[in-house]
Amino acid sequence: MAVTAEPSRTPQGPSTVDLREPAGWRRTKNQIMTVLMWVALVCVLVPLGFVLYTVIGKGAAAISWQFLSSSTIPPNVLPLGIGGMGPAVIGTLIITGFAALIAIPLGVLGAIYISEYGATGFLGKFIAFLADVMTGVPSIVMGLFIYTIWVIQFGYSGMAGSFALACLMLPIVIRSSYEMLRLVPNSLREGSYALGATKARVTLTVVLPAAIGGIVSGALLAIARAAGETAPLLFTIFTVEATNTNLFSGVNTALSTQIFANATSPYTGAEQRAWGAALTLIAIAFILMIIARLVTARFTRYTR
Amino acid sequence: VSAVTKADPAPEAGSAHPLAQRRPLGDRGFQILALAAGLLVLVILVLIAVSTAEQSTSWFTTVGLKGIFSTDWDPTTNHFGAMAFVYGTVISSVIALIIAFPVSVGMALLLTQVVPRKWSDPIVYVIDLLAVVPSVVWGLWGILVLVPWLQKIYTSISSGVKGIPVLDSLFGGANVSGASFFTAGIILAIMITPIITSLSREVIATVPTIDKEGAYALGATRWEMIRGAVWPHSQGGVIGAVLIGFGRAMGETIAAALVIGSSAQVTSHLFYTGYSIPAVIANQFGEATGGAFRSGLIGLGLFLFVITIIVNLLARGIVERTARRSRGA
Numbered sequence: 069m070a071v072t073a074e075p076s077r078t079p080q081g082p083s084t085v086d087l088r089e090p091a092g093w094r095r096t097k098n099q100i101m102t103v104l105m106w107v108a109l110v111c112v113l114v115p116l117g118f119v120l121y122t123v124i125g126k127g128a129a130a131i132s133w134q135f136l137s138s139s140t141i142p143p144n145v146l147p148l149g150i151g152g153m154g155p156a157v158i159g160t161l162i163i164t165g166f167a168a169l170i171a172i173p174l175g176v177l178g179a180i181y182i183s184e185y186g187a188t189g190f191l192g193k194f195i196a197f198l199a200d201v202m203t204g205v206p207s208i209v210m211g212l213f214i215y216t217i218w219v220i221q222f223g224y225s226g227m228a229g230s231f232a233l234a235c236l237m238l239p240i241v242i243r244s245s246y247e248m249l250r251l252v253p254n255s256l257r258e259g260s261y262a263l264g265a266t267k268a269r270v271t272l273t274v275v276l277p278a279a280i281g282g283i284v285s286g287a288l289l290a291i292a293r294a295a296g297e298t299a300p301l302l303f304t305i306f307t308v309e310a311t312n313t314n315l316f317s318g319v320n321t322a323l324s325t326q327i328f329a330n331a332t333s334p335y336t337g338a339e340q341r342a343w344g345a346a347l348t349l350i351a352i353a354f355i356l357m358i359i360a361r362l363v364t365a366r367f368t369r370y371t372r
Numbered sequence: 373v374s375a376v377t378k379a380d381p382a383p384e385a386g387s388a389h390p391l392a393q394r395r396p397l398g399d400r401g402f403q404i405l406a407l408a409a410g411l412l413v414l415v416i417l418v419l420i421a422v423s424t425a426e427q428s429t430s431w432f433t434t435v436g437l438k439g440i441f442s443t444d445w446d447p448t449t450n451h452f453g454a455m456a457f458v459y460g461t462v463i464s465s466v467i468a469l470i471i472a473f474p475v476s477v478g479m480a481l482l483l484t485q486v487v488p489r490k491w492s493d494p495i496v497y498v499i500d501l502l503a504v505v506p507s508v509v510w511g512l513w514g515i516l517v518l519v520p521w522l523q524k525i526y527t528s529i530s531s532g533v534k535g536i537p538v539l540d541s542l543f544g545g546a547n548v549s550g551a552s553f554f555t556a557g558i559i560l561a562i563m564i565t566p567i568i569t570s571l572s573r574e575v576i577a578t579v580p581t582i583d584k585e586g587a588y589a590l591g592a593t594r595w596e597m598i599r600g601a602v603w604p605h606s607q608g609g610v611i612g613a614v615l616i617g618f619g620r621a622m623g624e625t626i627a628a629a630l631v632i633g634s635s636a637q638v639t640s641h642l643f644y645t646g647y648s649i650p651a652v653i654a655n656q657f658g659e660a661t662g663g664a665f666r667s668g669l670i671g672l673g674l675f676l677f678v679i680t681i682i683v684n685l686l687a688r689g690i691v692e693r694t695a696r697r698s699r700g701a
Contacts, residue, residue, distance in 0.1 A: 098593035105486060108478030109495065112569075115562045116502050119513045177409035185403055186410070195410040197688065202413055204616060204684035205677060206623025208650045209420060212673040216423040235416055242413070266395065268402035289504075296506025299625035299650065303657055324626075327508045328654075331515055331630055339516065346509045353504045361497070 120350075127347025130340045136348065141309045141321070144330065144338035153345045155311040159322040160352070162315050163226045163305065164295045167233035172287045174234075175241025176276075179283075182242070183249035184271050196246065202239035208299035210235045215303040224306040226320035232300035237290045244286025248279040251370040281367025288360035292353040298324035323349045420677060428671030434664035440671075445636045445652070447660070452668040454675065456636035460553060460646040461676075464632060465621035467557025467642065468564060472621075473614055475561070476568035480610075481598060483569075484576045496570075503566035511630035514559045515551065519631060522558075523550030526643045545641040551633035553646040559627045564617040571616060575609030575691075576602060608694025615687035619680045625650035649676045 135152035142151035178195065186192015214232040222228070252275050260270040276283075306319040307329065323345045330342035432440070435452050442453030479499070483492045530548045533539040579602050587597040633645025634655060649672050660666040 094593055094596070098595040101595040101598075102486060105478045105482035108475045109482055111475045112479060112499065112502065112562075112565055116498065116505070118517075119505060119509065122513055122517055123509060174409045174412060177406045178413065181403075181406035181410040185406060191407070191410075195413060198413045198417060200688055201681060201684045202417060204619045204623075204680050204687075205417075205420070206625065206650060206680055208623065208625040208653055209424075209673050209677045209680075212424055212653070212670055213416075213420045216427045216670065217419060220427075238416070239413060242410075266399040268399045271402070292504050296504070296508065298506070298508040299654055302654055324506060324508045327512055328626055328630070331508075331512045342512055346506075346512055349506055350509060353506065354501070357500065357504050 123343065123346050123350055126340070126343035127345075127350075130344030131347060135341075135344055139311045141326065141341075142337070143309075144333045144335045147337040148340045148344075150337075153323065153326060153341060153348065155308065156321050156323045156326045156345060157348060158311055158313060159226065159305070159320045160295060160324070160349070162313070163229045163301070163320065163322055164233060164291060166227065166230035166315055167237060167294055168287070168291050170230065171234040171237035171241055171290070175238050175287075175290075176245050176283060178238070178242045179245035179249055180271055180276070182246050184267070184275065196242075199239040199242040199246075203243065206299070207232075207236055207297050208302075211300035211303045214300070219304055223317075224304065224319045225317050226305055226312065226315040228304035229301045229320065229322070230315070232304050233294040233297060236297060236300060237294050240290040240293065241287055244290070245279075245283045248282030248286065249275060251282070252278045253370065278369060281363055281369065284367070285360040285364040288356050288363065292356035292360070295356070296324055296349055296353050298322075298328050301325050302328070323352075417681075421674070424670050424674040424677065428667050428674055431664050431668040431671040435668075443636070443638050447656070447665045450664060452664055454649075454668075454672055456638050457647050457649045457652050457672060458675075459638045460556075460632065460636075461622050461648040461650070463553050463642070463646065464556040464560060464628060464648055465618055467554055468560035468621040469614065469618055471558065471561035472565045472568055472617060476565050476613075476617070477572055477610060479565070479569045480572035480576050481602070483573055485594065485598060485602065496573075499566050499569055502562070507563060507624060507627045508630075510559055510563060511627040514555065514627060514631040518559070519550035519555060521550075522555055523548075526550065526552070526554070530643060541640045542642055545639075545644060547641075547645075548643040549633055549645045551631050551645060552643045553632065554642040556628045556632040556646070556648065557642075559631050560621040560624055563624060563627060564620050567620060568613050568617040571613035572606070572610045575606045575613065578609075579605045606694075608697075609691050612687040612691035612694070615683055615690065619683040619687070622648075622683070623650060623676060623680050625654050629654045649673075 130148055132152075136154060136157055138152035138154040140151050141153060141155055178199070182192045182196045182199075186195065210232045213235065214228050218228050218231060256274055256278060257270055260274045265273075301322050302325060305322065305325070307325060308319045308321045312318050312320050327342045327345045327349070330338040330345070333339060333342075431452060434450070439452060440454050442451070443456040443459070444451040444453045445456055483495060487495070526543075526548045530544045533542075533544045536544075583601040583605065584597055587601040592600060628648050629651035632648055632651050634647055634651065635645040636647045636652070637644065639646075653669050653673055653676075657666070657669050660669055
């Protein structure tokens with residue numbers, strides 16, 4: 069109706085209804101703002117590209133089989149050709165691995181409580197809220213915490229480092245697993261209850277498998293984060309030059325703490341080893357992240 | 373289960389209904405196990421507060437309240453004032469926020485309002501990569517690549533602003549250093565951008581399409597639509613995201629420890645060397661042997677813990693409140 073009424077009010081015809089973009093200052097402002105948003109993207113990509121370029125360029129020159137597998141870390145004064153970061157590679161892998169063994173089952177269980185038992189109750193919401201708050205606790209505080217309750221009594225060990233990393237990972241795993249469990253449709257649960265299954269059985273054999281893709285991917289991202297952490301390890305594992313495969317006793321070392329120690333060293337050998345270690349660490353983190361993406365793509369059944 | 377038993381016809385008095393059996397032990401056990409795992413979070417948070425408070429008592433008894441609130445930190449003369457570190461932490465985090473806020477919000481708007489889904493997914497992957505680069509790698513890059521480069525820029529800026537009232541006291545001075553409050557701010561900004569971007573993106577994604585289409589129907593440009601429909605709906609959540617980023621920046625340790633310059637001083641000159649709470653803990657804990665020194669560093673950790681908890685509670689509170697208001701509207 070409005071269309072037929074149009075010509076009588078505007079005798080010039082429909083061409084007066086201007087549907088083009090508004091001209092003048094409004095249009096210019098819109099364009100300026102759009103350009104600024106792209107500038108923001110560039111602001112993020114430039115440092116990332118710059119840091120990856122530097123780490124790959126300088127790190128690739130340092131990495132060799134001997135660098136990754138040597139059994140001792142040489143003193144800082146020695147040049148690159150002697151020894152390598154083998155002990156730190158092993159330390160990072162076993163300390164992070166043990167942390168994952170502690171944090172992932174506990175985190176998934178905590179998420180199960182929030183999503184399956186406490187979704188509407190006070191306790192469930194309270195735990196979810198605390199997990200959110202705990203993700204904001206600085207990593208160095210976790211290191212101090214484990215130092216005060218564990219290291220003072222039992223001394224430095226790889227396990228103490230694992231505890232600190234597990235404290236960091238726990239809320240992240242709870243959060244990501246909870247998000248995934250929440251996506252599982254209720255009809256699945258109801259169907260299993262109708263067959264007479266108990267709640268524990270429904271959770272473990274129906275709900276958990278349905279969400280497992282997302283849970284694994286979230287856990288892998290948490291491991292990737294933890295593998296790069298330095299601050300929680302400084303006061304829990306101390307440092308050592310020779311490989312220590314015993315997680316439960318004796319001082320240990322990790323790639324991240326070695327990079328921190330070498331970064332301020334005046335010797336080029338130490339500096340080059342730091343770049344090599346940085347590339348190794350980034351490679352570990354990125355590989356975990358890529359696996360997480362593949363798991364997400366392959367196994368995720370329910371998405372938002 | 374209880375609803376089912378209630379709906380059934382009333383069972384004979386005295387005999388339990390077949391569906392109202394006691395839950396098997398394993399079922400209860402699993403629930404208790406899950407609850408215990410969840411409560412572990414509470415236990416850890418309480419233990420952090422208790423254990424660090426206990427270990428830092430000798431700091432309080434040795435230097436007293438006045439000593440703690442001084443800016444003088446000198447372990448050789450038993451001076452353990454915290455304020456220079458508090459100052460450095462706040463200044464470097466504020467610089468980080470001033471840089472990261474527009475960049476993150478710009479990115480979040482770009483990803484949700486401008487680029488099509490096909491392009492926004494790969495961009496999100498790239499930002500996630502940024503989040504996975506370890507902080508010690510940012511620190512290493514910062515001190516070996518960025519600091520020497522910024523040293524030259526800072527020097528020319530400081531000679532450029534010489535004599536200009538406010539700018540001179542912020543960016544001028546004779547002791548300009550490549551490792552400084554400002555450098556720490558830049559590195560921290562890079563590190564908190566991914567988290568602010570992803571949290572803001574989540575909030576902005578919840579803006580109802582009908583609001584946006586309404587704005588367009590009224591003839592708004594995209595920017596006017598963002599100002600009129602997206603921003604009012606999501607500003608609370610974005611402020612919460614920024615606060616969470618602020619908490620992260622204050623607690624960020626290793627990158628700050630490497631690039632902030634490591635000298636405890638309170639100055640208005642942003643290109644001077646400084647120190648932050650986490651940085652001093654990381655750098656000096658190894659050499660702190662017993663007494664008020666070590667306990668002072670643990671006390672600084674407790675202080676950092678309390679501050680970040682407060683900032684996070686505040687952030688979650690703001691996010692909750694806006695979420696509730698937008699649901700109610």
